[in-house]
Amino acid sequence: MDWNLLFSSYANVFLDPTVLLMTLLGAVGGVLLGAIPGMTATMGVALLIPFSFGMDLIPSVGLLLGIYCGGMYGGSISAILIHAPGTPSAAATLLDGYPMAQKGEAGKALSVAMFSSFCGGVIGALIMTFLSPLVAKVAMKFTSAEMLMLAVFGLSVIISISGKSISKGLISAFFGMLLCTIGLDPTYSKQRFTFGVTSLKGGLSFIPVLIGLFAVAEVIAGVERIIAGRESAQAKSTEKITRVLPDGKTIKQIWANIVSGGIIGTFIGAIPGAGGDIAVFVSYAFNKGTSKHPEKWGTGIPNGVASTESANNGCSGGAMIPLLSLGVPGDSVTAILLGAFIMKGIQPGPMMYVSELPTVYKVFAALMLANLAMLIVGCAGVRVFAKIVSLEKRMLYPIILVVSLLGAFSINKNVFDVGVCVAFGVIGWLMNKYEFPLSPILLALILGPMCEQNFVRFMDLNKGDFSQIIHYPIAIGFFVVAVGVVIYSLINQKKINKREKEALAKAGVEDVSFAQE
């Protein structure tokens, strides 16, 4: 590695006022866009790419990476505050982020999310700088067999996000996978569960389902609680935010989650087709599994927020690895970035490390800068964002509803999606009422298409003989790890249930006497 060139490239980027300004503007746009349910970082990059046409390469890359990193953090804002993840990558952040906000710790949750996003992004950028050729080499060995088993590995974390009942968690997961099969089948274009509805041919859009299951369901449940007298309509958060970054004690508590989340995010991000949405669940499950107190996860602890937010921002560095070293985009945002490079006359790929090494280093530096810009924007915005939950519930719930339904519409500009959002709001409300966990559906919706497509492709390539999978060592490795995760999660869940039962007994449930009929 040419250290002199690396340092001079970093200095060039960090001292160029145009790059600084563009990256900061990108981060502002990304955070705001990401915070709106339904608006993803991909959309932000796609919307702003025309503005980058007239710029030099590095300022335009800075702008786009600013949106990318800002959008990744922005998604957590609405997940924490209103139970509606702004982006799919923030889907797991609500598991602990929203309960923290409910406990009056919205500001703390936001600052942990921001700090973890920054650290995860820096970890991703560092790994990208030093290990990109090596990681890309491994990631590109992935065929349909490895991708199938990667999806299976991703699904193995379902047990750890299933909550009290594993059976219910797995029913939710299979239901989610079944939902993925609605529409034309990906290989032969035969209609499945479409019932003659044209809008169903393309399948269910992920974002309206996500918004429905979480935001709309929460509003229905909130109205029910208020009318039944279980929640005050005037309830609002009175949290005073004294600092925008987490204190030393919290950092000490979450640093291990940040590091592991960042590394997991980077490696999953480096695999083409796998992104932040998968990485956050894997990171959450890993960190919960290795925690001394797994029973506290999901109740609103900063560790849960840190593990997911560092993972999704780590992905931004990971996704750049195959883009730069092989010319293959790791996700939809880097696919757009690939277009930006080509428009500037630079072809990413192995030769880029030979002919355009200064540019490669400048892109590394721009990613680092984008994460820094995201931190600055986040610090400036924590107090403002946290004000949202200081609104009374009787004002907040209707606002969440109309903003969420608009988010559902904006994805495909289709009223049908608003209907889907409402339908899943009802499903989510009923599932919450009867303690069927919602997160497994989410994970299944993310991994289902990847699982089916690669399963069918693998079976077609091997003439229907699944036993051929034994010839793919990486795939077998993933499968073994997945089985290990399932066994470990089962043991862990048993421990959690036992501790909860003990806690329940201590809390005095003795007064609940059961009457035999």
Add this chain to the structure above:
Amino acid sequence: MEVKKTQSKAFANLIASILLLCFEGWAWYQTTLIKTAKNAAVQPSAFPRIMIIGMTVFTVTLLIQSVIKLSSMKPDDPLAQKAESLNLVADKGVRAAFLVIFLCCLYVYFFKSLGYVVVSFLLSAIIMWLIGLRKPAPLLLISSLVPLGMWLIFYKFLSVNIPMGWLQFLRDLVDKI
């Protein structure tokens, strides 16, 4: 507090598993209607069927767990606690929830014809009133300004064309400005 067996969470699980089994049977029947593909190693109906089988296995597990639990449940068991109700007559919270769902259905139905701002105004104003915000000024201001602001952001800055119905003239006005 005395909790009847039929009001317990275990009984709710039993009912849920029976309903789910009915759903799975219906979904399986739907897979028989999927057209087959020639020379395919995996038929288009195969993956949904695998998912239905998986779902059924765990639904049956839940059913068995519920039956066992109901027959030998202790009062301190978490599943012996009272389950949430769906009783429209006895529970005013449930009635309100169903009212919100009904309003959301109307919202979707009139979204295109009345436009986003009008339907959102009506929906949020009714819900705010329902959950106790009776002061006209904040009720009307929030219900009108939030949808208007969101429409403006989406239309002007994000280039998302949202149905405006009766308020179509606002788009022309914004375009002129």
